[in-house]
Amino acid sequence: MKLTVWTYEGPPHVGAMRVATAMTDVHYVLHAPQGDTYADLLFTMIERRGKRPPVTYTTFQARDLGSDTAELFMEAARDAYARFKPAAMLVGASCTAELIQDDPGGLALTLNLPCPVLPLELPSYMRRENWGASETFYRLVRGLAGPHAPAPGEARAERRRGPPRCNILGGTALGFRHRDDIKEIKRLLARLGIEVVVSAPLDASTADITRMGEADFNVVLYPEIGEEAARWLEKNFGQPRTRTVPIGVGATRDFVREVAALAGVDPAPALDDEDLRQPWWARSVDSNYLTGKRVFVFGDATHAVAAARVAVEEMGFELVGLGAYNREFARTVRETAQRYGVEALISDDYLEVEAAIEAAAPELVLGTQMERHIAKRLGIGCAVISAPVHVEDFPARFAPQMGYEGANVLFDTWVHPLVMGLEEHLLGMFREDFEFNNEAGPSHLGAHKPSPAPVTASEPEPALAVQADDTAETEDAAAIWRDDALAELKKIPFFVRGKARRNAETFAAQSGAQVITLETLYDAKAHFGR
């Protein structure tokens, strides 16, 4: 049993729902008790979809358990076909139905429905949402495209003449910016003269899936969801796949070269973009203040790894932490962490992530909606770079993370939570201004609190939600702070205070001092520089 306050991923059947909902003509019959229908609102509310997800829940109750839940499932599957007439049906169980072992797959096959039926085995007590999405997509591709694969040992049919063709894999419903990423990447591929056969599962039909073998290669945008299917396609259709995820300027250029090589075309037309502004924005003098900002990066492995590279190479930040919640992709995170000299945090324990962020004392967190909670509590700026998503991660405007426009979006989004350059200087010079003081936060953000009065009791959670500053300044028993040093520490602007505190304590520990005085504080400043 594992104590969980918040969870980064839903159960695997929610992953299956993301695939079913992404597609245009698939229906998912889920053996599940009442209440599991909550998952519908992820799509109708968070993503603002104007259609119910194509999911039928059998809705068994306690009194059904003694009788025939299997019959209930069969009836639901029959009715769902009659009502929705899907081109393919997915069947499976949620966590509770898994325990009663009715075998939805076997039951559905006995119904002889006039459409392909794909049974899903998604072990709820072992696996999670991304895995569930990946497995579902893989089952769909294997089940629908499989019959068109060349027999083992047989060569692929002669490639069709004309422009090179690819599939785009991995976009789903409820994906973090999938809608916009796919649009941006399609535009990029078009500039290289590459045609897209199928983009799936998002907006694909079952007929599209059957045609996936027609492409020359596969572009895997979201490995967490698309890689398993891509591997199968590679093996059975001889389609190579991309490895680079085009997030950031450098990664997008690498991606263009990789795709161009796979397609046998010249990468040059897509190595730059007249609308790419990020490089100049990062080089312009006003961005100097971004130099060496301490950032902590956490998310799904793909987005975290990409964000680490952008943070270091394209923003000039200092990476002080890197982690991911999906263990399945831990290896790439560990490799990247090693490259940037930090230790990788592979955990889906929200409390552990919170502790790691607090210990690293970053000035900016690039994370998920969970890290936004953490950063808010610690009084640190945060930009969201990865699922799990919230309603605000589905903006009305076009806001991809991938490609050149994605690079522009990253710059704007990451800089926004920070205290701007000149404001940072003024805060440093006039620390006790009643209106623009240390505690006020960036003045361009809504959370700016100019009142010098102590924080009022408007926070509805009274108990243990400790204020960041209290923890930071009283919790540590290792070093004793003299009052004058502590008072001086408080004069340091909030966005660098954590770092100053850590430096002073590290310096004290290294020099064997038991007590931190004003002198220690400034010695440490000189020692570590800024």
Add this chain to the structure above:
Amino acid sequence: MSACSAPAPSAALAPSGMRDIPVLRERGQREVFCGLTGIMWLHRKIQDAFFLIVGSRTCAHLMQSAAGVMIFAEPRFATAIIEERDLAGMADANEELDRVAAQVLARRPDIKTLFLVGSCPSEVIKMDLSRAAARLDAAHANVRVLAYSGSGIETTFTEGEDACLEALVPELPQDTSGETSLLVVGALADVVEDQFTRLFQALGIGPVRFLPARTSSDLPPVGPNTRYLLAQPFLGRTGAALDDRGAQRIAAPFPLGARGTEAWLRAAAEVWAIDDARFETVVAAPRARAERALAGHRAAFTGRSVFFFPDSQLEIPLARFLYEELGAQLIEVGTPYLHRGHLDRELARLPAGVQLSEGQHVDSQLDRCRAARPDLTVCGLGLANPLEAEGLSTKWAIELVFTPIHGFEQAGDLAELFTRPLRRRDLLRVG
């Protein structure tokens, strides 16, 4: 104004069972929350309680998704997620639960009551949470440990609160004072609780206590001299448990809208034999305020047709409010469960020929709703946007559970929740 604000005394209303309104009972897919969702408001209402769900990742995911928002603080609830090794018998589930409970209590030393909340998986694998609660209660001094079920196979949405309060009833101290006291049952917004306290005090009704109280260490005493008034319509099991303790229910409609609130207060006033003049003196001003607040909404809502999908069991009292006080036309009133006993005074006030439905077959119900094309559809979050996209105005039902709607001072706010979607629709000039 006075003509429509003076209802017949409750004693003169049709007694229960007289109104035999036909009910369409359906089974099929239910688009409703499970009882775990009640933790959303219970963990804020009872400030020294912690709710530990013993369940799956689905339960944890539901909790953070259900309210449509994530709460920006460490909540007083969490999930002990059952893992493969617990099911395979590699780990003793009881030992694991004890370990997790200890972890929670160590992290939150301010917690005085720990609820172990059963879920679908914990019930299917037959984990005995009552025994676990007794064991943990003995092991942790100063913390009361109780268990209840919020599982979807047993409970629908607000029935989670019913189960939680039912678990609290045996813990209530015996009232040995010999004095007749009033117990108001059902979680209310703090502000509403304060308003009712003042009204009862002015009426001379008391002592008045609330279940749940704001702190779990402040449990109201109960006994044969306790008269209880239900503030919420979904408390069937809690009512039965209170009856077992000798308490007696005061039959009343629910305190929604000006008339509902007045009738609710009057039912208590009759038990305390408060004379009409005093009742009128106390109630006149807030009732007039409520009527004033409702007037504008009534003009906007009269004749509008409304369709309720089942959600919280608040549907019937709300439908009565919309019909009686805003002049709405009721097409169908769905409820997840119809407790005829507790709702007798509500049912008696519904118009003849109203279609009630209990349980759900969501696809059939959607067919009926689309065919009727109501002016306003009250439904859950999973259905609201899809219906809006089809051109139907909707009110998300969950907002009615998360907003202070009871009592005179909130009557206007309650009406506004229903008129806002229609007003917004008229306001927007984008296609």
